[in-house]
Amino acid sequence: AQKITQTQPGMFVQEKEAVTLDCTYDTSDPSYGLFWYKQPSSGEMIFLIYQGSYDQQNATEGRYSLNFQKARKSANLVISASQLGDSAMYFCAMRDQLSGYSTLTFGKGTMLLVSP
């Protein structure tokens, strides 16, 4: 079973608008972490934001926020006031310890294109 699902292969947004990138996950571990990474065309993986399963508040980092809905097992990334430089591939990832140790499992990614 796929642990991380990103259903949007591509998203388009106009500059200065907000955009939501979807992510759902599947785990039976009560303690887990959710991450979002950005991969621009240059190829590097850039950590954006983290949400712990026990965190009461939704995580925020500047223009990035994570809409964490635990009952729905979703962890959507919201980017406010999009900029041209936000055009990139975005990956949702989860860390749990069901396998006995902790590693990150990534979704397939969503390509975001920001237009002027």
Added chain:
Amino acid sequence: DAGVIQSPRHEVTEMGQEVTLRCKPISGHNSLFWYRQTMMRGLELLIYFNNNVPIDDSGMPEDRFSAKMPNASFSTLKIQPSEPRDSAVYFCASSLDQGAGDYGYTFGSGTRLTVV
């Protein structure tokens, strides 16, 4: 901190040749990961080291792949013999695994391998 350093950035080799990818993790990090990224399969975990010991190598595709971590500051991923289907971007990442709490991975810039 210089971050996770991978070399080479690009590698083009002929089928059948041996390829060695190198990684220097962030000083003080105790976990190291090798991932492979392809269009078809996304980001796949190949192997995970904790305190220089291989913990999980179930993602290593076959016996042609091997990885070592002789000390805390260096790891190699070797493919021998290489095949065209090994063409991918190989990422090394490191983290500080304290057993609890949030921690993310810091990725290197990746090695783009092309086997012709």
